[in-house]
Amino acid sequence: MPTTTPVRRQDGPRRRLTPAGIAIWGGIALVGAVCWTVLALSRGEEVSALWILFAALASYAIAYRFYARFIADRVLGVDDTRATPAERLENGQDFDVTDRRVLFGHHFAAIAGAGPLVGPVLAAQMGYLPGTIWIIVGVILAGAVQDMMVLFFSMRRDGKSLGQMVREEIGVVGGTAALVAVFAIMIIILAVLALVVVNALAESPWGVFSIGLTIPIALFMGFYLRYLRPGRVSETTAIGVALLLLAIIVGGWIDDTGLGDTLTLSHETLTICLIVYGFIASVLPVWMLLTPRDYLSTFMKVGVILLLAVGLVLARPVLANEDVTSFALDGDGPVFAGKLFPFVFITIACGALSGFHALISSGTTPKMIAKESQVRMIGYGGMLMESFVAISALIAACVIDQGLYFAMNSPAGATGGTAASAAEFVGTLGFTVSPDVLTQAAAAVQEPTLVSRTGGAPTLAVGISSIFTDAFGGGLAAFWYHFAIMFEALFILTAVDAGTRVGRFMLQDTIGNFWPRFGDTSWRPAAWGASALVVAAWGYMLYVGVTDPLGGINQLVPLFGISNQLLAAIALCVCVTLMLKHGKARWVWVPLVPLAWDLVTTMTASWQKVFSDNPAIGYFAQADRYRDARDAGQVLAPAKDVGQMDQVIQNSTTNGVLQLTFAVLTLIVVANAAVVWVRALRAGGLPTTEVPATPSEIVAPSDFFATAEEKAAVREWEESRLTGRPR
Amino acid sequence: MTAVRRWWAGLRWFVRESTGEARWDQYVARCAASGTEPMNRRTWERHRADQREHSPQSRCC
Numbered sequence: 001m002p003t004t005t006p007v008r009r010q011d012g013p014r015r016r017l018t019p020a021g022i023a024i025w026g027g028i029a030l031v032g033a034v035c036w037t038v039l040a041l042s043r044g045e046e047v048s049a050l051w052i053l054f055a056a057l058a059s060y061a062i063a064y065r066f067y068a069r070f071i072a073d074r075v076l077g078v079d080d081t082r083a084t085p086a087e088r089l090e091n092g093q094d095f096d097v098t099d100r101r102v103l104f105g106h107h108f109a110a111i112a113g114a115g116p117l118v119g120p121v122l123a124a125q126m127g128y129l130p131g132t133i134w135i136i137v138g139v140i141l142a143g144a145v146q147d148m149m150v151l152f153f154s155m156r157r158d159g160k161s162l163g164q165m166v167r168e169e170i171g172v173v174g175g176t177a178a179l180v181a182v183f184a185i186m187i188i189i190l191a192v193l194a195l196v197v198v199n200a201l202a203e204s205p206w207g208v209f210s211i212g213l214t215i216p217i218a219l220f221m222g223f224y225l226r227y228l229r230p231g232r233v234s235e236t237t238a239i240g241v242a243l244l245l246l247a248i249i250v251g252g253w254i255d256d257t258g259l260g261d262t263l264t265l266s267h268e269t270l271t272i273c274l275i276v277y278g279f280i281a282s283v284l285p286v287w288m289l290l291t292p293r294d295y296l297s298t299f300m301k302v303g304v305i306l307l308l309a310v311g312l313v314l315a316r317p318v319l320a321n322e323d324v325t326s327f328a329l330d331g332d333g334p335v336f337a338g339k340l341f342p343f344v345f346i347t348i349a350c351g352a353l354s355g356f357h358a359l360i361s362s363g364t365t366p367k368m369i370a371k372e373s374q375v376r377m378i379g380y381g382g383m384l385m386e387s388f389v390a391i392s393a394l395i396a397a398c399v400i401d402q403g404l405y406f407a408m409n410s411p412a413g414a415t416g417g418t419a420a421s422a423a424e425f426v427g428t429l430g431f432t433v434s435p436d437v438l439t440q441a442a443a444a445v446q447e448p449t450l451v452s453r454t455g456g457a458p459t460l461a462v463g464i465s466s467i468f469t470d471a472f473g474g475g476l477a478a479f480w481y482h483f484a485i486m487f488e489a490l491f492i493l494t495a496v497d498a499g500t501r502v503g504r505f506m507l508q509d510t511i512g513n514f515w516p517r518f519g520d521t522s523w524r525p526a527a528w529g530a531s532a533l534v535v536a537a538w539g540y541m542l543y544v545g546v547t548d549p550l551g552g553i554n555q556l557v558p559l560f561g562i563s564n565q566l567l568a569a570i571a572l573c574v575c576v577t578l579m580l581k582h583g584k585a586r587w588v589w590v591p592l593v594p595l596a597w598d599l600v601t602t603m604t605a606s607w608q609k610v611f612s613d614n615p616a617i618g619y620f621a622q623a624d625r626y627r628d629a630r631d632a633g634q635v636l637a638p639a640k641d642v643g644q645m646d647q648v649i650q651n652s653t654t655n656g657v658l659q660l661t662f663a664v665l666t667l668i669v670v671a672n673a674a675v676v677w678v679r680a681l682r683a684g685g686l687p688t689t690e691v692p693a694t695p696s697e698i699v700a701p702s703d704f705f706a707t708a709e710e711k712a713a714v715r716e717w718e719e720s721r722l723t724g725r726p727r
Numbered sequence: 728m729t730a731v732r733r734w735w736a737g738l739r740w741f742v743r744e745s746t747g748e749a750r751w752d753q754y755v756a757r758c759a760a761s762g763t764e765p766m767n768r769r770t771w772e773r774h775r776a777d778q779r780e781h782s783p784q785s786r787c788c
Contacts, residue, residue: 094782099744102741105741225772231771233748234746285780286779287776287779495787498786499786502785522781
């Protein structure tokens with residue numbers, strides 16, 4: 001019995017919109033257009049944050065319905081008659097046909113983290129408009145396109161990793177450069193994420209107490225799952241979340257006790273704690289700490305995102321900052337230096353375009369996809385969801401008082417660290433805030449101080465706390481603040497644990513090429529040695545950031561953002577290469593336009609960070625300025641003594657060298673790829689490592705909601721399987 | 728009422744699938760279909776934990 005439903009295949013029939021469809025999509029387009037117009041035309045009046053929210057939602061819906069479908073059907077040519085690796089190689093382990101909605105959840109949990117929360121908060125220094133535009137336009141034309149295309153190409157190659165695809169499709173030189181770049185970029189990302197946690201928890205006994213308790217809670221869950229109730233994950237997670245909320249509540253009671261004093265830790269102490277913790281967590285069996293912590297952080301992630309969406313609609317906050325601030329145009333902002341172009345595009349990395357996602361989209365997720373057409377929902381849809389998180393974070397940062405925002409986010413060297421000096425400094429920026437307001441804001445969330453709490457997490461927590469307090473009432477500002485800190489710290493720590501393990505496996509794999517025994521992941525000396533190396537690498541960068549007199553976030557965030565975007569350049573390079581090799585030069589602009597834009601912004605930013613003679617921007621200019629001053633026997637603020645002068649010189653030089661290395665590695669990949677592009681264009685296509693087509697037996701819907709036709713087809717298929725009749 | 732029940736069943740299905748709890752039932756069903764004796768749940772879950780130990784998954788930023 002032949003199936004009666006049309007299967008989505010390459011160059012299949014185009015479906016026309018029904019009149020009802022035209023009405024609905026016309027309506028959504030109208031909502032989007034109105035929201036964008038309001039955002040574009042409002043000047044100096046009170047603008048509701050909901051305009052941003054609905055401009056985003058309407059734009060996402062249209063992009064997903066039309067552009068993503070165009071990419072899937074025309075550009076990539078998804079073909080549901082072709083079996084996916086999950087179907088062909090099903091082994092119940094990594095290759096496993098997974099329901100599309102479940103896989104969407106897994107994929108989203110893997111790509112979403114602290115990045116989309118931190119970047120927009122820092123970029124709020126430039127006003128709400130640059131961030132909003134880049135997050136929405138960036139995700140539609142670049143970020144979601146990258147995720148979906150990498151997912152598709154990796155799926156057609158049995159789930160090969162990004163590094164493998166660069167080596168096999170571009171060349172050994174590019175492949176080696178990409179491998180080094182991926183490893184180095186991961187180290188920087190882990191260090192900056194860890195720095196965010198250190199800055200959020202330093203001098204905050206409540207935070208240290210509740211985050212510290214997540215370790216015994218996760219250990220308890222691990223043992224519970226292993227020995228008492230094997231496999232009962234929901235039950236264990238429910239107990240864990242209850243304990244977690246309890247830990248946040250109890251944390252509020254310890255402030256004035258002896259325990260509170262003990263847990264008031266300095267930045268340096270916390271750094272050491274985090275490094276020791278990172279090492280232990282990466283060598284412990286995963287069931288003990290990593291897996292249960294992952295359950296907790298996934299639950300918190302989904303919970304907070306839903307709460308935030310509901311909270312925003314209920315609280316209807318008003319944006320407190322300007323559309324475009326003078327810092328965006330003059331490049332002299334205190335949070336990070338540099339003008340709107342190119343720095344807004346590298347500060348907001350995750351949420352608009354994130355190279356790190358290419359590592360998730362190649363490897364794990366493509367081995368679980370049931371049907372090819374689902375790459376749109378999982379790759380493109382997953383990234384739209386991440387972008388929505390970034391928009392929510394941007395709103396949360398833009399609704400808090402701007403005096404408070406700059407007092408919190410300017411480095412300690414600038415604000416002087418006290419409420420009075422911070423108020424004075426904020427005054428020089430052109431904002432008014434009284435020391436009392438700063439003290440009261442800190443008291444409201446039960447923190448000793450909010451001055452120079454850089455890193456984005458505390459600012460976001462203040463924003464979330466004010467939105468939730470407005471939306472849900474109850475005067476729980478302090479609880480919500482620490483709830484938000486918990487939520488961020490929890491999944492940063494999960495990312496650090498998991499990232500250290502991934503780094504360890506990469507290192508063991510690489511060294512194993514020369515010394516095979518080291519590649520054995522069960523051999524303890526190798527496992528411990530590789531873990532120690534990875535932890536030492538990010539630990540060193542973390543220490544550099546924490547002790548930097550110029551402010552670690554100010555110094556390292558550009559490095560973090562640029563490296564993430566350079567990874568995206570490598571991923572987009574693979575996409576362009578494969579389009580040309582497959583003879584689809586006609587559609588190559590789809591990944592080429594984002595690649596070109598990404599290269600323009602990241603290379604301009606890299607150039608400025610390396611070669612700018614403005615000491616506020618160029619790392620080497622900065623090192624020179626401090627070196628000259630030191631040699632002349634001077635001490636330049638914010639350094640307080642010769643030791644700190646040396647520190648600035650050394651840190652800035654290290655950052656500059658790293659920045660230059662990343663840019664050069666990326667250019668090597670691009671140059672190697674360009675050679676392949678020319679060859680492919682001349683030949684009209686080249687052979688690739690794509691796995692030959694095998695007919696698919698599985699029938700499954702392709703989008704979030706199954707159409708009536710799809711439902712009928714699935715039913716028909718399931719019946720034919722039960723009766724054993726051929727279809 | 729049926730709508731509520733359907734939503735609840737859907738949510739329960741989604742949670743069980745996402746946490747991997749449903750995979751144990753699938754394993755038992757597979758064993759029953761092929762007539763083999765399934766291992767006990769403790770052993771089976773340990774087996775899965777061992778697999779997870781050697782296939783690290785990155786969590787993004």
